Amino acid sequence: MIDQIDLFAAAGAAEAAAGNFDVEAIPTSGSVPIPPGIYSDLDTLTRHCNNCQRCGLAAGRTNVVVSRGNPQAPIMIVGEGPGQQEDEQGLPFVGKSGQLLEKILAAVRLDTEQDVYICNVVKCRPPNNRTPVADETAACKGYLLEQIRLVDPKIILLTGATAMKGLTGEKRGITKIRGQWIEWEGRLCMPILHPAYLLRNPSRDKGSPKWLMWQDIQTVKAKLDEIKAAQ
Numbered sequence: 001m002i003d004q005i006d007l008f009a010a011a012g013a014a015e016a017a018a019g020n021f022d023v024e025a026i027p028t029s030g031s032v033p034i035p036p037g038i039y040s041d042l043d044t045l046t047r048h049c050n051n052c053q054r055c056g057l058a059a060g061r062t063n064v065v066v067s068r069g070n071p072q073a074p075i076m077i078v079g080e081g082p083g084q085q086e087d088e089q090g091l092p093f094v095g096k097s098g099q100l101l102e103k104i105l106a107a108v109r110l111d112t113e114q115d116v117y118i119c120n121v122v123k124c125r126p127p128n129n130r131t132p133v134a135d136e137t138a139a140c141k142g143y144l145l146e147q148i149r150l151v152d153p154k155i156i157l158l159t160g161a162t163a164m165k166g167l168t169g170e171k172r173g174i175t176k177i178r179g180q181w182i183e184w185e186g187r188l189c190m191p192i193l194h195p196a197y198l199l200r201n202p203s204r205d206k207g208s209p210k211w212l213m214w215q216d217i218q219t220v221k222a223k224l225d226e227i228k229a230a231q
């Protein structure tokens with residue numbers, strides 16, 4: 001177990017302010033940001049997540065769900081949070097939504113082990129799969145920002161409104177903004193529909209969620225090919 005310091009304590013706050021933050025110490029309060037640039041590698045970040053108590057979701061988790069896929073992947077996929085199967089296995093997107101996501105990626109010849117790195121806005125399962133609340137996404141956001149910095153993907157896909165809002169603060173409905181390229185902190189991002197939404201809407205008709213996802217994922221693959229060709 002990693003020792004945690006409370007940055008509300010004067011000594012911890014002074015250390016952090018002076019830039020001498022101890023990488024082995026995580027702010028126990030979710031309202032104290034995780035200092036940007038603190039992690040030199042994803043293994044340390046994962047270890048810290050596994051011991052994290054920064055928000056109330058820690059109490060109900062079986063496993064912390066940090067990531068799966070390739071840490072050098074050109075595409076990062078950000079979801080909302082772990083569901084039951086993810087919580088049990090400690091891996092993101094392994095339930096029905098994950099299986100559908102893999103099929104969608106495979107349809108444009110993207111491999112989940114090679115081409116993508118998958119993670120969530122919150123690393124611990126919200127009770128009854130409810131949407132994470134603002135305090136929880138804020139407490140966990142530092143980990144996500146560090147994952148983005150360390151993986152350094154060419155493209156970030158934000159699956160669903162919670163992922164979109166959690167990272168960028170954008171509050172418009174996902175159906176209004178899906179499929180549009182946006183620039184966030186100098187990075188190329190696209191909000192897309194969440195696979196769970198597609199499971200609830202099985203139609204493949206033109207204009208249906210599945211049809212829209214097919215358009216979006218082809219756009220993403222074309223952009224990736226363009227980026228690779230320009231390198």
Ligand code: SF4
Pocket residue numbers: 030049052053054055056057058064122123124136139140
């Ligand atoms: S959801 Fe994130 S901030 Fe909350 S306890 Fe889990 S790892 Fe920590």
